[in-house]
Amino acid sequence: MSSYLKGLANKINGVENKSFTKELDINSLVPSQNNFYGIREIEELAESINENGLMHNLVVRKKDDGTYEIISGERRYRALKSLGYEKIPCQVKENLSDLDAELMLIQANAEQRELTPSEKMEGIKRLEVIYKQKRNNGEKLQGKTRDLIGKDLGLSGVQVGRYKKVDKDLIPELKEKLDKEEITLTQAHTLSSLTKDEQEIIHEEIKDLNAKESKEEIETLVNGIKQPIESNLDKELLDEMYLNKNANDKEEEKKQSLSEKYLTKVKKNEINIESFESRLDCLKELASGYSKAQLLIDDFQHTVRLNIKEFSINYRTLEFYLEGQPNICKVYFQDSDPNQFRRVNEIYYGKVKIKTSVAFKITFDTYLLFGNDYSEGGYAQ
Structure with missing residues (x-):
């Protein structure tokens, strides 16, 4: 029964790939060209294997030239090679596409190792390419790409967004300090x-x-x-x-x-970064010019657009009544970061991009849209 349930789960998740365990010649194994992760602490791993034995088999797939590509376990492979092993027990995956092999490699490293921020950022970029290609191939994937990436790497959607911003805009010297845990x-x-x-x-x-x-x-x-x-x-x-x-x-x-x-x-507060208070004043100024507004929410579970008939703004709280609803609702300003709490000209809502001069980003997934001066158009995810 358990085998049946596991097979059913694999079908649902779209990763049904048969496998079997086989002892392979170590010289027939080759590292994956897609493995961008650092090969660290081989001596310590070799010492552990020498004392305790191999705890987990390598995961490989057979290539057309007869060699076996290592999907999971390159560090173990190098440690075993340093110890003089000639044969290694491996789990051989069958019918595994290039995309699924790379996806499995990234998932395995995220699950089994402590990754550096740079490795996480590279993983995010690679997963974006993989999932984009899967969608282009006609695969039906459940959920947004950002959420799928977060699940693969054990990160929240917010963390994925932060890593992408850091990867795009942080200078290499500060990225190095991030990797060294100095910031x-x-x-x-x-x-x-x-x-x-x-x-x-x-x-x-x-x-x-x-x-x-x-x-x-x-x-x-x-x-x-x-x-x-x-x-x-x-x-x-x-x-x-x-x-x-x-x-x-x-x-x-x-x-x-x-x-x-x-x-x-x-x-002297002369740097070109607005304070939280100044951005809050901007929000209040927008609100004072309009008696009604729309609340747009696009988070991991909901994509909703609600009409607000009455609202007030306190220091870190938006309080409002929805049309047709008697109870007061609240949204808390959880992040005073300029990128998460600011006036915006574009709102990405579901599969629609809204352009307007009178909108405000409350949190990473919540917006206020004032007035009727806006245009809508589709966009590619």
Whole structure:
């Protein structure tokens, strides 16, 4: 019965592929050309296999030239080779397409290994290509591509979006710091909103800091970008960190570096990133000009468009009544990030792109649309 149920599940998921276990000559195995993951800690793995034996068989598929492509287990393969193994037990997958083989490779690495942020970002890009090709081939996939990718990598849809933004806009030097856990994903996402020149300035300031010992300094600097620095303690810390390094050196005092000038602008709130309060004022100004609005929600479960007959905006809460409904509803502003709470000119709702000059993004999946001055058109997912 269990075998039947497993087969049924595979049919439903569209990944019905037969397999069998076979002991293969190690020289017949070849690493997959699609494996972009780092091959790390082989010596430690070899030592573990030598002491405890091989815990999981490799997963392979037979190629036309008679060799077997490694889908899951290249680290184990290299460790076993270093130990002098001649035969390796493998699970051989049959009737596995190139797309499904690469998909399985990515899923296996996400499940079995601790991936670096760069590996996750590369995985997201590869999965986007895979699922786009699957849809072009006529496969019926359940759910949005972003959700499928999140499920494959063990990430939420929001995290997938953050990784994509970081991958697209963060400079390589800061990506390296993210991989080394010297900055967090949230910090990297915030920094990716800056220009390349501004990011290079930030990197110059933090490149020599020890991430663990200077956690407070780095956090203060990033928060200064994210929102105005109002705390006297934070301002004093920035002074101590960057503006008074050579107080006794008159020549150095005269030479204020570009990074110091930037940090001065951070302190004076002159950087070109709007504060949460200013964006909230923008929302209130829009709301004051319209007595009614529409609420658009496009999350993982719902795609809805609702008419609001009456609403009010508090500091972090939108309270409103829907037409025909007696109960008050609330939407909380959960993220003050400029990319998640701001005025927008386009709304992606379901399979429709709405262009307008009077709309506001409340959260990553919730919008307010004011008035009737907008146009709608289809777009490709």
